[in-house]
Amino acid sequence: MVALACQGYDLPVRRNRPMPESGHPVRRRHLIRELKRLRLEADLSQEDVAKEMGWNRVKLHRIEHGRTQTVRPSDVRALLDLYRVPDREREALIELSKRARERGWWHKYSDVLPGSYVSLEAEASAIRTYECVVVPGLLQTADYASAIFRGGGIEDEKEIKRRVDARITRRNLFTRDKPPAFWAVIDEATLLREVGGPEVMREQVQHLVDMRRQGAAYIQILPLKAGAHAGTNGAFVILDFPDPSPTVFIENDNDGLYLEEEHELRRYSLVFDLIQAKALSVEESLEYLEQLMG
Numbered sequence: 001m002v003a004l005a006c007q008g009y010d011l012p013v014r015r016n017r018p019m020p021e022s023g024h025p026v027r028r029r030h031l032i033r034e035l036k037r038l039r040l041e042a043d044l045s046q047e048d049v050a051k052e053m054g055w056n057r058v059k060l061h062r063i064e065h066g067r068t069q070t071v072r073p074s075d076v077r078a079l080l081d082l083y084r085v086p087d088r089e090r091e092a093l094i095e096l097s098k099r100a101r102e103r104g105w106w107h108k109y110s111d112v113l114p115g116s117y118v119s120l121e122a123e124a125s126a127i128r129t130y131e132c133v134v135v136p137g138l139l140q141t142a143d144y145a146s147a148i149f150r151g152g153g154i155e156d157e158k159e160i161k162r163r164v165d166a167r168i169t170r171r172n173l174f175t176r177d178k179p180p181a182f183w184a185v186i187d188e189a190t191l192l193r194e195v196g197g198p199e200v201m202r203e204q205v206q207h208l209v210d211m212r213r214q215g216a217a218y219i220q221i222l223p224l225k226a227g228a229h230a231g232t233n234g235a236f237v238i239l240d241f242p243d244p245s246p247t248v249f250i251e252n253d254n255d256g257l258y259l260e261e262e263h264e265l266r267r268y269s270l271v272f273d274l275i276q277a278k279a280l281s282v283e284e285s286l287e288y289l290e291q292l293m294g
Contacts, residue, residue: 024099025120032071073098112162118170120249121237125178125241125242128240139219186221187221187222188223209286212285226278236271
């Protein structure tokens with residue numbers, strides 16, 4: 001559903017929606033990868049480890065495949081003892097296991113931020129996004145976001161305010177010591193769609209201009225005259241991280257698809273490059289936005 005795939009990655013409330021991540025998923029992914037590497041270096045199979053630890057083999061399988069939201073530091077410590085990991089590396093990984101369990105700001109918005117996306121976004125070193133229906137969530141103004149939620153059928157003003165607060169709080173990543181490199185390609189139709197009325201759209205376009213002029217975001221507009229292009233299947237985000245491999249996120253009705261296979265990453269990186277090639281340059285896009293302001 002393209003409309004849902006372009007709404008900014010905090011979905012309206014739905015039944016059976018996924019719970020938010022417990023802790024920091026990027027840190028947990030790094031920990032899991034290291035634990036598996038150390039087991040293989042120790043020349044131990046999962047069956048060997050389960051027998052030595054007195055565990056059900058399923059427990060280790062779940063840990064190494066990320067099927068559990070937390071890995072207890074006591075389990076990490078026991079595994080590192082079994083793998084005979086040197087003290088310095090051992091302490092670093094035990095500390096990582098503790099930090100992976102820390103709760104991020106998004107947990108207090110768990111009722112309106114389902115799934116894993118925001119927790120991954122918060123730790124990304126680079127974000128590439130293509131949007132086809134609305135302005136990317138991280139670039140939305142409060143009034144624009146409110147109009148989006150109302151258009152999505154939410155009528156309760158308290159819920160709208162809470163959702164807007166969560167969306168605006170996501171923007172704090174732009175003010176951290178090392179903000180992510182943020183690159184957005186936005187379909188021109190998005191800017192011609194009058195969300196919330198003329199004044200709301202004017203403020204929204206001005207915000208895009210400001211974000212570009214401040215150097216917080218690289219913004220390219222994909223013009224209508226570009227015709228058919230590589231992004232006609234809908235919106236997506238590519239999240240890059242300092243250590244674990246990238247993740248491609250495609251939103252769906254119940255949270256989204258998280259793609260991490262190498263061939264999937266290559267495909268979406270290519271799609272993004274092809275979309276960029278048809279879009280206006282960053283400089284031309286800024287000029288377009290300023291002209292749109294009138």
